[in-house]
Amino acid sequence: MTTTLPAPPSTDWWRDAVFYQVYIRSFADGGDDGVGDLAGLRARLPELAALGVDALWINPFYPSPMADHGYDVADPRDVEPVFGDLAEFDAVLAQAHELGIRVTIDLVPNHTSDQREWFQQALAAGPGSPERARYVFREGRGPDGATPPNNWPSIFGGPAWTRVPDGQWYLHLFAPEQPDLDFTHPEVLADLEHTLRFWLDRGVDGFRIDVAHGMAKAPGLPDVAFDEETGIFDDHGPDDPRLDQDGVHDIHRLVRRVLDEYPGAMTVGEVWVSSEERLARYLRPDELHSAFNFRLLTADWTATDLRAAVVDSLAAVAATPAPACWVLSNHDRPRHVTRYGDGELGTRRARAAALLQLALPGMAFVYNGDELGMPDVELPDEALTDPVWFRSGGAERGRDACRIPVPWSGEHPPYGFSDGTETWLPMPAGWGALTAEAQAGDPGSMLSLYRRALQLRRSLAGELTWQSAPEGCLAFRRGDHAVLVNLSGAPVPLPAGEVLLASAELTGGHLPDDAAVWLAV
Incomplete structure (x- = not known):
């Protein structure tokens, strides 16, 4: 058997x-x-x-x-x-x-949350500690270190640095609650x-x-x-x-x-x-x-x-x-x-x-x-x-x-x-x-x-091949299937083929504006 x-x-x-x-x-x-x-x-x-x-x-x-x-x-x-x-x-x-x-x-x-145990340990351990080395802590600029280490903006707005009570700053490309990790560690x-x-x-x-x-x-x-x-x-x-x-x-x-x-x-x-x-x-x-x-x-x-x-x-x-x-x-x-x-x-x-x-x-x-x-x-x-x-x-x-x-x-x-x-x-x-x-x-x-x-x-296969199309339209083939997208502002004639699926109602052999169709060719 x-x-x-x-x-x-x-x-x-x-x-x-x-x-x-x-x-x-x-x-x-x-x-x-x-x-x-x-x-x-x-x-x-x-x-x-x-x-x-x-x-x-x-x-x-x-x-x-x-x-x-x-x-x-x-x-x-x-x-x-x-x-x-x-x-x-x-x-x-x-x-x-x-x-x-x-x-x-x-x-x-x-980054992590500022509530992750690692970051809480870093805050408690202080400057120069192994715990801080997992994150990006730096001294500030200026005589009293009151200026951020650089001028980086946060992706969420505002500066990308927040100062902690002992005077150091930590980096956060996003919110202050999201301190960046140091991936050299x-x-x-x-x-x-x-x-x-x-x-x-x-x-x-x-x-x-x-x-x-x-x-x-x-x-x-x-x-x-x-x-x-x-x-x-x-x-x-x-x-x-x-x-x-x-x-x-x-x-x-x-x-x-x-x-x-x-x-x-x-x-x-x-x-x-x-x-x-x-x-x-x-x-x-x-x-x-x-x-x-x-x-x-x-x-x-x-x-x-x-x-x-x-x-x-x-x-x-x-x-x-x-x-x-x-x-x-x-x-x-x-x-x-x-x-x-x-x-x-x-x-x-x-x-x-x-x-x-x-x-x-x-x-x-x-x-x-x-x-x-x-x-x-x-x-x-x-x-x-x-x-x-x-x-x-x-x-x-x-x-x-x-x-x-x-x-x-x-x-x-x-x-x-x-x-x-x-x-x-x-x-x-x-x-x-x-x-x-x-x-x-x-x-x-x-x-x-x-x-x-x-x-x-699931039946679409093959590479995309661009086809000629009316102005303001996109047309391409993938194997035995054709796709036409009409952004021209007016109806355009349908290509030859069996309509499989259309995003809008087709009338008179035309694809209306702001519509797309899949065809078997």
């Missing part, structure tokens, strides 16, 4: 996978406190399987004082009680795997490896690496050459001593050596650099498996800008082993429904953008709520929670508008998100038609469009 063994799991499953970003606070509340959690995520996993995603990326769920909603990590190897516990995480992981969904999690290596590198193995041994399938172009600082910490304080993740080029320094690549090589011991495990880096050549350096064979390219996310709604975003993104990875990685929205940027015009116009364009994104070769990331067409929500000042709002003295409203909880069912807030009545960010009235429940039974809904696109996407 011959026994047929199951095929080994693919180790490069991620190369064309669709990842669903779970902003854990806003996805689903398994209780009544109005904050999303792991129990809520586990209860909704069947709906994500029905949507057709291949993998999850879960934003930080680690113990945290929540100065930056979880990106200030007090313990990188445990679960914040607000979100559950390790047993609940293991249950999410097991059920996701049963449903055929991989699970990747956020890794936040650049062997204990810091060993701790990073410990964290990687802790989660890989539990069965996670990979990591999204936060601020993957951080961690290494220019030797000597020289002053920055630009005058203005930076906005969130603005790229000031290769001369910015805070970010994208050569030493960061050694850290990624360490990460890769660990992951290579776990077949199938992968990394995707958050690398906010505008140069395609600089991005490609992170994608060398012994570094990151992939990296977000944010060109599509930052592109204007014009054929010229979108085509340039696609061309440049493909060029960035052409000489690397990595696939392209496409993003339209995330928890740090305005949602694309709002960017494209809000209301009916923004939704119409977002439908077309979804078919563009999902037809492109490589990986795609869908931010929770994209599949429902969620817009940003303008909140009153008193409801804002983002540290950017507070650090900028109210000059920047921050990122709360794109982090509103997901509406699941019903006609009134909290739309099935929570068993309670209040949510951590307020949900607006009038979202009854936006809920997953309302859209599931409507074949013309955004949710139905995403489900069908994710189903059909």
Whole structure:
């Protein structure tokens, strides 16, 4: 008798996978406190399987004082009680795997919470101590040391240095509650490896690496050459001593050596650099498996800008082993429904953008709520929670508008998100038609469009080949499939072929403006 063994799991499953970003606070509340959690995520996993995603990326769920909603990590190897516990995480992981969904999690290596035991030890130990060497402590400038060690601005606004009572200063590229680690210290590198193995041994399938172009600082910490304080993740080029320094690549090589011991495990880096050549350096064979390219996310709604975003993104990875990685929205940027015009116009364009994104070769990331067409929500000042709002003295409203909880069912807030009545960010009235429940039974809904696109996407194969197109349009082929996106301002004739999926109703053999279509040719 011959026994047929199951095929080994693919180790490069991620190369064309669709990842669903779970902003854990806003996805689903398994209780009544109005904050999303792991129990809520586990209860909704069947709906994500029905949507057709291949993998999850879960934003930080680690113990945290929540100065930056979880990106200030007090313990990188445990679960914040607000979100559950390790047993609940293991249950999410097991059920996701049963449903055929991989699970990747956020890794936040650049900094810790100021409440992490390491930093508390550093404060207690004093200047020159081994405990302080894990972080970036320096003496101030001037006769009494009252001036920061250099002129670096924080990415969240204000100076990147905070003084402690004994007179020294510590570096924080983000909020003061997020002190930067010193990655020249062997204990810091060993701790990073410990964290990687802790989660890989539990069965996670990979990591999204936060601020993957951080961690290494220019030797000597020289002053920055630009005058203005930076906005969130603005790229000031290769001369910015805070970010994208050569030493960061050694850290990624360490990460890769660990992951290579776990077949199938992968990394995707958050690398906010505008140069395609600089991005490609992170994608060398012994570094990151992939990296977000944010060109599509930052592109204007014009054929010229979108085509340039696609061309440049493909060029960035052409000489690397990595696939392209496409993003339209995330928890740090305005949602694309709002960017494209809000209301009916923004939704119409977002439908077309979804078919563009999902037809492109490589990986795609869908931010929770994209599949429902969620817009940003303008909140009153008193409801804002983002540290950017507070650090900028109210000059920047921050990122709360794109982090509103997901509406699941019903006609009134909290739309099935929570068993309670209040949510951590307020949900607006009038979202009854936006809920997953309302859209599931409507074949013309955004949710139905995403489900069908994710189903059909599996048959797309081959490299992208540009085709001639009417002015103001994008047209390309992938194997036996053609894609046309119309941004011309008027209807255009459909190419020859069988229509598989369109983002808007087709009339008279034409594709209307602000619409996209997939065809079998």
